[in-house]
Amino acid sequence: MPPKHKTADERLQLHTSILDAARELFIERGVEATTMREIAKRIGYSPTALYLHFKDKDDILRALCETDFLALAAGLQSIMGIPDVRQRLSMLCDGYAEFALSHPNHYRLMFMTPQPVIDKTELKMIHRGNPEQDAYAQLKSIVQDAFEGGHFRPELTNVDLISQTLWAGIHGACSLQISKGNDDWVEWRPISERIQMMRETLMIGILRPDQTKM
Amino acid sequence: MPPKHKTADERLQLHTSILDAARELFIERGVEATTMREIAKRIGYSPTALYLHFKDKDDILRALCETDFLALAAGLQSIMGIPDVRQRLSMLCDGYAEFALSHPNHYRLMFMTPQPVIDKTELKMIHRGNPEQDAYAQLKSIVQDAFEGGHFRPELTNVDLISQTLWAGIHGACSLQISKGNDDWVEWRPISERIQMMRETLMIGILRPDQTKM
DNA sequence: AAAGATAACTTGACGGCGTTAACTTAACAA
DNA sequence: TTGTTAAGTTAACGCCGTCAAGTTATCTTT
Numbered sequence: 116m117p118p119k120h121k122t123a124d125e126r127l128q129l130h131t132s133i134l135d136a137a138r139e140l141f142i143e144r145g146v147e148a149t150t151m152r153e154i155a156k157r158i159g160y161s162p163t164a165l166y167l168h169f170k171d172k173d174d175i176l177r178a179l180c181e182t183d184f185l186a187l188a189a190g191l192q193s194i195m196g197i198p199d200v201r202q203r204l205s206m207l208c209d210g211y212a213e214f215a216l217s218h219p220n221h222y223r224l225m226f227m228t229p230q231p232v233i234d235k236t237e238l239k240m241i242h243r244g245n246p247e248q249d250a251y252a253q254l255k256s257i258v259q260d261a262f263e264g265g266h267f268r269p270e271l272t273n274v275d276l277i278s279q280t281l282w283a284g285i286h287g288a289c290s291l292q293i294s295k296g297n298d299d300w301v302e303w304r305p306i307s308e309r310i311q312m313m314r315e316t317l318m319i320g321i322l323r324p325d326q327t328k329m
Numbered sequence: 330m331p332p333k334h335k336t337a338d339e340r341l342q343l344h345t346s347i348l349d350a351a352r353e354l355f356i357e358r359g360v361e362a363t364t365m366r367e368i369a370k371r372i373g374y375s376p377t378a379l380y381l382h383f384k385d386k387d388d389i390l391r392a393l394c395e396t397d398f399l400a401l402a403a404g405l406q407s408i409m410g411i412p413d414v415r416q417r418l419s420m421l422c423d424g425y426a427e428f429a430l431s432h433p434n435h436y437r438l439m440f441m442t443p444q445p446v447i448d449k450t451e452l453k454m455i456h457r458g459n460p461e462q463d464a465y466a467q468l469k470s471i472v473q474d475a476f477e478g479g480h481f482r483p484e485l486t487n488v489d490l491i492s493q494t495l496w497a498g499i500h501g502a503c504s505l506q507i508s509k510g511n512d513d514w515v516e517w518r519p520i521s522e523r524i525q526m527m528r529e530t531l532m533i534g535i536l537r538p539d540q541t542k543m
Numbered sequence: 544a545a546a547g548a549t550a551a552c553t554t555g556a557c558g559g560c561g562t563t564a565a566c567t568t569a570a571c572a573a
Numbered sequence: 574t575t576g577t578t579a580a581g582t583t584a585a586c587g588c589c590g591t592c593a594a595g596t597t598a599t600c601t602t603t
Contacts, residue, residue: 147361163552167551282505287497304487320534333570378580
């Protein structure tokens with residue numbers, strides 16, 4: 116019970132321990148179902164202590180998502196160094212899918228929930244368009260390279276449109292798995308097969324027909 | 330205030346007026362944000378009256394989704410009569426996307442929210458695999474036809490896998506629009522272009538290369 | 544050394560939520 | 574006429590997110 120003036124380090128420690136506890140609970144039982152009181156109990160503080168570090172519950176969610184966006188981009192960064200541009204594109208699809216499927220609850224928050232929770236104009240940490248921090252910028256930069264290398268079908272001329280189609284395809288496979296993968300209404304093929312086929316279908320559909328093998 | 334023994338018709342009328350009010354509110358401000366009290370107030374009953382017709386809030390949601398699944402399949406039914414199988418496939422993609430984008434909140438409930446809300450084993454109204462009531466069965470039946478007609482690339486041999494890839498592709502384009510379409514982080518191309526390109530990309534990626542024109 | 548200010552909390556409360564239990568009352572059945 | 578029952582309502586329970594006010598130990602100033 117003894118309050119004490121804290122160093123910046125100690126303040127940060129509580130800050131991150133709130134985020135860690137919130138992340139665990141959000142992942143464990145979903146964001147709507149976890150309460151501020153639970154988060155507080157898990158770290159041994161009273162519920163209102165959370166409000167000393169975050170404006171409200173959404174603010175915690177926002178902070179977690181911000182971290183996750185950076186983590187996604189960081190995880191994909193190594194792929195940017197692959198020399199062959201078709202391989203790079205292909206690996207980005209796989210890397211993205213792996214992130215989505217191994218962090219389904221993060222992914223849901225990032226890409227499958229309504230918009231207003233995260234107003235990106237408020238995100239100061241991430242710099243838009245910076246390929247080291249923005250996964251869409253990474254994708255677009257690879258697509259730009261491939262476009263300049265003449266790898267796409269001649270009728271495809273818009274780099275954003277191509278990028279958004281690739282993103283949507285992989286996102287569709289991942290998000291359908293996350294939201295409906297346990298639904299036995301459909302006789303699902305294994306998710307690995309579905310990701311693989313999506314990647315190949317997109318590649319064949321987008322790349323120049325002469326040399327589709329990679 | 331006068332309670333009265335009701336005919337089956339009158340009971341049904343209240344039943345559907347609850348569903349109508351709930352649907353409006355769910356669409357208007359989202360499912361989590363609408364309360365039982367609001368639904369009740371809108372139809373002029375006390376909150377607990379809803380529990381005479383539905384077990385709980387999720388039960389209302391479940392009933393709405395059930396109706397929506399049937400509506401989706403019904404809306405796509407006319408497409409099943411198109412003679413050319415490639416055209417049929419193409420039109421099914423468009424029809425599905427049109428449903429998703431013109432009923433975004435229904436679509437979110439149906440295909441973008443966590444699984445446990447709707448346990449389809451409890452849905453007695455819809456018959457699984459019946460192409461008149463099950464949109465996935467419609468898709469699969471067209472894919473089956475195309476497969477038997479030799480329209481797919483020779484390496485594609487599993488009808489479920491093909492169906493699920495097509496579904497995922499269109500779903501990806503639609504769901505990304507619904508959850509991120511108003512997000513200016515990305516310079517989105519118009520959604521109609523994105524749907525069209527997705528459809529064409531999937532067709533080229535899946536159909537036999539000789540005659541991709543339709 | 545004493546007094547005041549402040550950082551870091553906790554306690555208590557507010558209004559609203561989903562839901563249940565108990566009550567009310569009009570219509571029906573015996 | 575007298576129950577029984579259908580169709581509600583009222584009141585309450587235990588949650589929830591959040592805010593205002595109170596409480597202390599520490600730091601700062603004199």
